Amino acid sequence: MYSGGYTGKILRINLTNKTTVEEPLSEEMARDFIGGAGFGIKYLFDEVKPGTDPLGPANKLIFAPGPFTGAGVPSASRMSVTGRSPLTGAVGMALSGGEFPAEMKFAGWDAIIIEGKAEKPMYVAIKGKDVRFHDASHCWGTLTSDCQQIIKKDLGDQNVRVCCIGPAGEHLSRISSLINERRAVGRKGLGAVMGSKNLKAIAIRGTDSVAIASKEKYKKARSELLKAFKESPILYSEFSHHGTPMVTDLTGAMGVLPAKNWSATGEFVPVEGIGRDAQASRKIGREHCHDCPVGCSQLKVAKEAEYAGILSEGPDFETVYSFGSGVGIDEVDPIIAADRLADELGLDTISAGVTISFAMELFEKGILTLEETDGIDLRFGNDEAMIKVLRKIAYREGLGELLADGSLAAAKKIGKRAEKYAMQVKGLELPGYDVRALKGHGLGFATSYTGADHCRGYAFQEVFGVPVPWEVDRFAIEGKGKLTIWNQDVRTATLDCAPMCAFLLDMAVPATACQHTASLMEAVTGLSFTPEEVLEAGERVNNLAKAFNVREGFTRADDTLPERLMTEPLKAGSSKGQLISREDLDTMLDEYYALRGWDVKTGMLTREKLTDLRLEYVADALEL
Amino acid sequence: MKVTLHTILEIKDVIGQRLTEIELPSGSTVDDFLAYMKERWGDELSISLFHPNSVEVLPYVRVMVNGQTIEFLEGRDTLLKDGDEILILPPVSGG
Numbered sequence: 001m002y003s004g005g006y007t008g009k010i011l012r013i014n015l016t017n018k019t020t021v022e023e024p025l026s027e028e029m030a031r032d033f034i035g036g037a038g039f040g041i042k043y044l045f046d047e048v049k050p051g052t053d054p055l056g057p058a059n060k061l062i063f064a065p066g067p068f069t070g071a072g073v074p075s076a077s078r079m080s081v082t083g084r085s086p087l088t089g090a091v092g093m094a095l096s097g098g099e100f101p102a103e104m105k106f107a108g109w110d111a112i113i114i115e116g117k118a119e120k121p122m123y124v125a126i127k128g129k130d131v132r133f134h135d136a137s138h139c140w141g142t143l144t145s146d147c148q149q150i151i152k153k154d155l156g157d158q159n160v161r162v163c164c165i166g167p168a169g170e171h172l173s174r175i176s177s178l179i180n181e182r183r184a185v186g187r188k189g190l191g192a193v194m195g196s197k198n199l200k201a202i203a204i205r206g207t208d209s210v211a212i213a214s215k216e217k218y219k220k221a222r223s224e225l226l227k228a229f230k231e232s233p234i235l236y237s238e239f240s241h242h243g244t245p246m247v248t249d250l251t252g253a254m255g256v257l258p259a260k261n262w263s264a265t266g267e268f269v270p271v272e273g274i275g276r277d278a279q280a281s282r283k284i285g286r287e288h289c290h291d292c293p294v295g296c297s298q299l300k301v302a303k304e305a306e307y308a309g310i311l312s313e314g315p316d317f318e319t320v321y322s323f324g325s326g327v328g329i330d331e332v333d334p335i336i337a338a339d340r341l342a343d344e345l346g347l348d349t350i351s352a353g354v355t356i357s358f359a360m361e362l363f364e365k366g367i368l369t370l371e372e373t374d375g376i377d378l379r380f381g382n383d384e385a386m387i388k389v390l391r392k393i394a395y396r397e398g399l400g401e402l403l404a405d406g407s408l409a410a411a412k413k414i415g416k417r418a419e420k421y422a423m424q425v426k427g428l429e430l431p432g433y434d435v436r437a438l439k440g441h442g443l444g445f446a447t448s449y450t451g452a453d454h455c456r457g458y459a460f461q462e463v464f465g466v467p468v469p470w471e472v473d474r475f476a477i478e479g480k481g482k483l484t485i486w487n488q489d490v491r492t493a494t495l496d497c498a499p500m501c502a503f504l505l506d507m508a509v510p511a512t513a514c515q516h517t518a519s520l521m522e523a524v525t526g527l528s529f530t531p532e533e534v535l536e537a538g539e540r541v542n543n544l545a546k547a548f549n550v551r552e553g554f555t556r557a558d559d560t561l562p563e564r565l566m567t568e569p570l571k572a573g574s575s576k577g578q579l580i581s582r583e584d585l586d587t588m589l590d591e592y593y594a595l596r597g598w599d600v601k602t603g604m605l606t607r608e609k610l611t612d613l614r615l616e617y618v619a620d621a622l623e624l
Numbered sequence: 625m626k627v628t629l630h631t632i633l634e635i636k637d638v639i640g641q642r643l644t645e646i647e648l649p650s651g652s653t654v655d656d657f658l659a660y661m662k663e664r665w666g667d668e669l670s671i672s673l674f675h676p677n678s679v680e681v682l683p684y685v686r687v688m689v690n691g692q693t694i695e696f697l698e699g700r701d702t703l704l705k706d707g708d709e710i711l712i713l714p715p716v717s718g719g
Contacts, residue, residue, distance in 0.1 A: 233684050234715045238633070244718030249632040253642075253711055255691060271642070276633060296718070317718055433719075437691065454719060464717055465686040465693065473696045507717045574630070574691035574711060 001027050004213035005067030005525035006035075011109045011131070013124060015197055016057065016116030018133045025110050031527055032614060034534075035066030037093050037496035038541045039111050040082025044091060045544055045618070047113075050551045054086035054189075055172060055196035057117035063104065063163075063202070064112075066499045067525050070105035070290070071210040072218075074225055075501035077101060077289035086196075087174040087189035087351070087406050088427040088451045090549045094190060095455060095499060097289035098183035103161040106206025118198035123164075125155055125203045136200040141167060143344040144179040151203050164201035165191045166346025168394040172196060174405040175351035175393070175429075179343055182313035183289070186348045188428060188450055189406075213526030221519040226293065228508040228516075235294055235507045240286070243296040244317035244503070245279040247432075248324075250463070255573030256434040259325040260380045261357035262423050262564055265434040266573025270330030274320050278332040287313060289501070296503060302333035315339035315349070318454055321432030322353025327360060328380025338386060345394035350454070351406055354429035356389050358407040359399070361421050367414065374398040420563050426451035426554070436565050437575030438462040440472065440480040443588045444487060446559045449545035455495070457488035460506050468510040477584050481591030490514060493538030540613045546598075547605055547618045556603030559589060625650050625706035627657070633714050634672045635685075638665055648704065654687060655679075655700035657710060672714055686713040 002008075012021040033042050040062040052058045061083045068076035079101035085092025104112065107128050118133075121140040125132045139150045148162040161180060168176035169191030176191030177184045185191075194200075212218045229235050238246065251257035252271040259268035272278065282303060288295035302310045315323065315335050323329065323338040342349045362368040363378040370377070374392070376385045376399065392400025402410050407422035407429055423430045428451025435442030444457035460466050461483065462474035469486060472479075494513040495502045498520075505513045514531035521529040549558075561580060569579040580588075593600045597609035607619040629644040636642055648657065661669060662679050670676060673685055681687060687694050688711040694702050704710070 233682075234717060238715075239717060246633060246716050247718045249636075250713060250716040253630055253632050253713060254688075271632075431719075458719060460717070460719075463719065464715070465684075465713065471695060473693070475692065476696075503718055574688070574709060576691075 002030055002213070003526040004211040005071055006030055007105060007108045007110050007210070009108055010111045010113065011126070012113045012115065013131065014116045015114065015118040015122065015199060020131045022129070027527070030067070030525065032537065032540060034493065034497035034537050035110065036064050036078065036095070036499035037080040037082065037492065038537065039064040040080045040093055041091060041541055041545050041548065043111070043113060044082050044084065045548045048084055052084055054084045054089065054092070055192060057197065059084050059193055059196070061114040061190065061193055061197070062111055063114070064110065065101040065104050066497060068498050068500065068520060070102035071212060071524050072291055073222065073500070073520055073524065074229065074291055074293050075504040076498060077291055078499040078501065079104065080496060080499060081178060081185045081190055083190055083193045085188040085190070085450070086192050089552055090426055090451060090554060091449050091545045092188035092190050092193070093450055093496075093545075094185045094187045095496065096178070096180060096183045096185040097292070097501065098180045099290050100161040100163050100180035100204065102290040103204045103206055105210050106208050107204050108206060108208055112202070114197065114199065116197065121198050121200055123151060123201040123203060124199065125160075127205045128207065139200055140170060143167070144346050145344060147201060148181070151201055155203060157205060160203045160205045162201050162203045165194045166344060166394065168346040169195035171394065171396045171404065173347065173393060173396070174409065175348045175355060176346050177348045179346055182343060184343060184348070187350065187453065189348070191346050212524055214523050217519070217523035221516070221523040224519070225509070225516055229293065229504060232508040235504065239296055239503065239507060240294045242276050242280060243286070243298045245298070245315070245320055246276045247317040248275040248320050251433060253574065254437070255570060255575035256437050257325050258321060258430070258432055258434045260328045261326065261354070261361040261421060262430070262434065263361060266570050266576060268325060268328060269573065270325055273330035274324040274332050274335060279320070282332055282336060292501065292504070294504060300336050302336040304331070304333045307333040307337040310337045310340050312336045312340035312343070318432050319349040319353070322350045323386065326353050326432070327357045327386055329383050329386070330381070331383070334383035334386065338390060341387065341390055345390065347390065347394055350431060351429040352390060352393060354423055355393070355403050355407045355410065356386055358410070358421055358423065359389070359403060362414065362418055367416050367418055372399065423562050423564070424452060425561060426558055428452050430562070433463060434570065434575070435561070436570050436580055437578040438474050439477055439580055439584065439588065440474070440483045442561060442565065442580045442585070443480050443484045443592060446561050446585065446589070447484060447592060449542065449549055455502065457484055457491060458502065459483065459487055460510065466506070466510050475578060477587050480588045481595050484592055485595055488542050489535055489538035491538070492541050493517065493534045497537060497541060536613070540615065543605060543610060543613055544615060544618060547610070547615070547622060550605060550622060556589065559603060561585060625652070625704070627704055627706070627708045627710055629710050629712065631712040633716065635669065635712055635714050638669050638672065652704050653700065654689065654694055654702045654704065654710070657704060658687070658700070673712065684715040687711070688713065
């Protein structure tokens, strides 16, 4: 049995009847699913029945940190939040750092499962084992920073950690987020799930510490990880000072920074205006997530014109893309302002930006008229228009009602072949890498169980040139199935389940992430793990997530890419001429399914593979 | 012939601009180009591009010709032609 890391307790909160139940965490669960996304997906598959309305009371939200969270493991600040996504209908799982996840552990919980629906707006305050249900009518409608302050004042404790939704989640926008401090559980519309339950916030406070199974082994494993961080050629020297916006310069040079709704990648490359140096010119400081020695999060203040004085934590690279190059904007200040506004409204910056860029392209093509945009001149590059539309989305006003559920839902309402311009996979808007010239990254987007997700199966070999586990030709098709599986399984186990920070592990221990995780598992929890067993846990979780999607009707046809990426080659830049043709994608998918042990023709799971992974009950449930 | 050097971040900081047009003799290779860089920008560039006292590129720096990593071309023997774009990319991560 584990003797550290885990608190051993799961808290189940029913909002309908205001009851709570404490359940034990079994060793089997810890060993097979580790924590974080593993726990979330296990509860989701087991407890959320097929066909459940994502915005109905039967959907659940599972908050889960991991065994390392709060235990002093460098970079282990994170938690997952899991439910059925109202944006995609598939698994909705997103992660966040900050302080809230560690506070969950200090309060004594390995996971918190939210069930049912409150009759009226409510927030839940958890202090250790004490759980109280509070009326939230006075903070319903507030922005996320105001909400957090109101609740801290209510509870008379400035150190309580609050995770809440903004107006977008209250209005059930399917691209809404959850916010804790200034960190987001950003994607897949989980803010709307919380809003549908009339749950404005969870406030949590704990005073316990996380037990360590072997202090001697812990000291050694921790030191080895910190040593690797120090030896990274980039982590402290560059990344801690500049954070993720460096990637803007890289993707711009490689010709893969998406621009103007992916119609002008390589042509519109506004790196001078929005890249590392422009971002650095607005920096006033930086912040650290819990137990992070690096502190990549950059605090910035806008300087120019109507945006002067607006502060934001970030914007990170994905937001630089979604509110910058993606919408044709080449200045840093509007991006800072939009980033702050989206966080305050509780909107996913990626999906919101890409949905606006979709609307901009339709406007420029005459598919959306000036009347349909509420008189807003919605051309690419119009930052004032972007800010106006962001607000409208959060409150579902006018054009915002059309866009509040993301680009695919809007395209279906608009018709006129608008779907061609919706840059999404399974309904989730694309992150900031033009995968026409990053083929394995494209296969990752196509096969990710959450849709086009920057956190699932990231092909850092292609983007950053890291030759781990082998050297990769970013333009090649062959071998990308094998690469994608490696990326998905390693990253699921180490980054999503443990869970640890992708940035730090990528930069310091890309080849040995599973070894470090195995050593830390033994040191922190007392459960002995081999690197292979860590990797197998990642594979198990990916298979279980796939099973949830299969049960909801997803097939091989859903493992695809937007039409534009398969028919329009890149027109300029260092990746000119590249695309992923339908045939290319099929070739990669065939390799991927075969190596996964799934049916190549249908992409369906097999009983054999599920049995190998100790998931026979899943095969039974799917009637395989 | 003329080629364009395209670089970013700390290497750009030394060179002073993202895009630099460079005249090279016909028949030059990537190896010749790197030797030219070493000669022109010298020690200042060495910290972020070359091993000390050599023209060996640091292991985590990528060299690309027209978007393709040279390891998938002919390595440092890759022949350059007029109009080629050479990307020199220092290590980056994030995302």
